[in-house]
Amino acid sequence: MDDLIRDPLPHLTGALARPGQGSSDFDLNPEFRLKEPRKLRPAGVLVTVSLIGAAPRVILTKRSSALKNHPGQIAFPGGKTEESDADAVATALREAEEEIGLPRDLPRVLGTLPPHETVTGFQVTPVLAVLEQGFDPVADPNEVAEVFDVPLAHLMQPSNYLLESRIWRGLRRHYLTVPYGPYYIWGATARMLRELAARMQA
Template identity: 70%
Template sequence: MSDIVSDLRAALERPGHGSSDFDLNPEVVLPKGRRLRPAGVLIAVSLATDTPRVILTKRSSALKHHPGQIAFPGGKQEDSDEDVVFAALREAEEEIGLPRTVPMVLGTLPDHETVTSFQVTPVLAIIDQPFVPTPEAGEVEEVFSVPLAHLLNPDNYIVESRRWRGQRRRYFTVPFGPYYIWGATARMLRGLAARVQP
């Protein structure tokens, strides 16, 4: 455990800049004066299994926004939240039943700007005790985990593309078994991988 925590702490301390959904699409012209809403997501690394694993969710197919997509637990910062770290922990408790006192927060990664105008702060945390998730039925279809080693290997990331709003959009993917992890989630994980293995 100490080696993993040390590696992750070292990754957080390395200099670097934020990311965005537009990293692979430099031709996109962003509107002037756009306002980004703060949000926090929890990159929770569980050490309570044989190998370290990252907890992810599959969003409900009934949701209006991003139905069925793979995502971190998390969401927008509410006025009542102290900061984005608090927002990420609160949302994780609401979405997957993870008590907010359980994760040991190591720190935050640089922000990620989404095409939906959120400024997302990835909160990196360790879970060192067994945890049985309870998906929030209205939002989360499934809670699963992916080996940390798979997500930290840059060779597992693929750049794909599709047409979106009349333009070809490129994005990162990091598939695992039946799960198609892509977009902002894959981009933030790719950023973590680059920091752990510079």
């Protein structure tokens, strides 16, 4: 873990190079499936590792409680792909600029991780990037209630992840959480982070 804090880049690029399939909100709930045929909408999120400061940190947001999808949840900056976006990378960079004021040319994109399928019908591509220059976050109040960051070391430690459950649509649904201070990180965000952690540990 000390090596990860000292120099995370080899670990991040190594995680991208490892083979593997994508993840899903259904991984922990194989008995639960929505009716087919199911058309997934493409989306991209920016997994930004800030290299500024004593230890690398991951930038996250708390979504506005007024949003239709995943209100009030902890999430990466990102959203659905628009026709004007060339690919998932373009989507993630555009959304990060719109949601938290991160200039599109500031993050250094390392690559993309396998997509994650959400229960709400999105196929989300995590775009892994590092930030080597500071910026002043400006949250779009229509979408983001708060911008904050979490130590990468905390998120890459498998023992920090908990398996919890709740009743959803009449069925018990299991999901991962990775709490940090006052922030309850769970669902798709926690699942994508856990996948990255697994790749970093491999």
